Amino acid sequence: MSGGRQCTLPQAWWVAGWKAPKKKKKKEEEEAADADDDLLLAAAAVADPDPSPVAGFCAAAGSIWIYPTNYPVRGYQVRMARAALLGNTLVCLPTGLGKTFVAAVVMYNFYRWFPSGKVLFLAPTKPLVAQQMEACARVMGIPARHMAEMTGGTQALSRRDLWTAKRVFFLTPQIMVNDLSRGTCPAVEIKCLVIDEAHKALGNHAYCQVVRELSKYTNQFRILALSATPGSDTKAVQQVISNLLIAQVELCAEDSPEIQPYSHERQVEKIVVPLGEELVGIQNAYIQVMANFRTD
Numbered sequence: 001m002s003g004g005r006q007c008t009l010p011q012a013w014w015v016a017g018w019k020a021p022k023k024k025k026k027k028e029e030e031e032a033a034d035a036d037d038d039l040l041l042a043a044a045a046v047a048d049p050d051p052s053p054v055a056g057f058c059a060a061a062g063s064i065w066i067y068p069t070n071y072p073v074r075g076y077q078v079r080m081a082r083a084a085l086l087g088n089t090l091v092c093l094p095t096g097l098g099k100t101f102v103a104a105v106v107m108y109n110f111y112r113w114f115p116s117g118k119v120l121f122l123a124p125t126k127p128l129v130a131q132q133m134e135a136c137a138r139v140m141g142i143p144a145r146h147m148a149e150m151t152g153g154t155q156a157l158s159r160r161d162l163w164t165a166k167r168v169f170f171l172t173p174q175i176m177v178n179d180l181s182r183g184t185c186p187a188v189e190i191k192c193l194v195i196d197e198a199h200k201a202l203g204n205h206a207y208c209q210v211v212r213e214l215s216k217y218t219n220q221f222r223i224l225a226l227s228a229t230p231g232s233d234t235k236a237v238q239q240v241i242s243n244l245l246i247a248q249v250e251l252c253a254e255d256s257p258e259i260q261p262y263s264h265e266r267q268v269e270k271i272v273v274p275l276g277e278e279l280v281g282i283q284n285a286y287i288q289v290m291a292n293f294r295t296d
Contacts, residue, residue: 054220056191062113067105068139074098076258080250081105087247088223090198090240092230094254097262099226100132103194104139106224110192111142111168117191118163121170122210124197126151132196133170142168150175160184173206180213187217198225201243202236208243215245 065085067078077098080091084106093099107119121136123129133149148162150171159179162169163186173195179185193214201207214221225244231237241249252259275283 055188056114056116058113058115061115065109066112068141071101071139074262076252076256077102077105083248083250084222084224085109088225088245090225090227090230090244090246090249092227092249092251094252094259094263095228097252097259099196099228100135101139103132103196103224103226104136106222107136107168107192107194108140108142110222111140111146114191116189117167118186118189119168119192119194120176120190121168121194122173122176122196122207123170124172124200124206126153126172128196129170129172136170140168156182156184173210177206177209177213180210187214190214190218190221192222192224195223195225195244198227198240198244199230199236201225201240205243211244 065082067073067081076093080089080093080102083089084091084102091099091102093102103121107121110117110119121129121132123132129149129151133147137144137147146166147168147170148166150159150162150169152172152175154162154175156178159175163179163184176185180187193210195201195207198207201211211223223244223246225240225246227240230249231240240246254263
């Protein structure tokens, strides 16, 4: 990822055991730091009494995060990527405004921070898996030899080898559920999990199963959920948030000033296609059958 923008990684990454370098502070600075500490209480509450560094975390790489500048920089995407690096986040953006770009930035940084870790992108269908892999590959500076696509057409034995040899995966949630249940997926090595079409994470959907199963092995992984329409009502949205362990929501509505410069007015043209002779014959036969069974 050439031309990356480097930013200092906040102290939140030291909650799990890494200690930030100490600096002499004035009283006012210490009071400001206390305010920041309040934001970390939730993370600290679930940490072990005697925390140890996050397994596989590279302190040198983790001291910065990289944002690509070889694409036009959009403020809302920078904000969402930064948030997603530091907490489980649901990103809600209208279609075509860069959810996949945000995911690619987050995935690339976790790929850097955890040299032996796994980074996953889940999509609900095989065509979407292929589409998102292609889109992310255009943004991420991850070598193709480290990436793999796994769908229903990938045999179980082949997936076992891929889990060992590759680091970045694009797959369907059902494949991951199957491999977690078989023990072929190295759950403890997963450090970042991106979930596309996150509004589907309701009830016992495969997305929900993935998060539940993965949580049995480790809690040291980040979740980034993507959706253009997070839910039809407040209850549905809350279920998605709970099922995916979301800590924060980053939202831009269609009328948000942040995205107006990048939005385009949609033009809808209605085209009525007449039925062919074969379909007209079927239609008439159906109408005739229904007429015979109609009661007055």
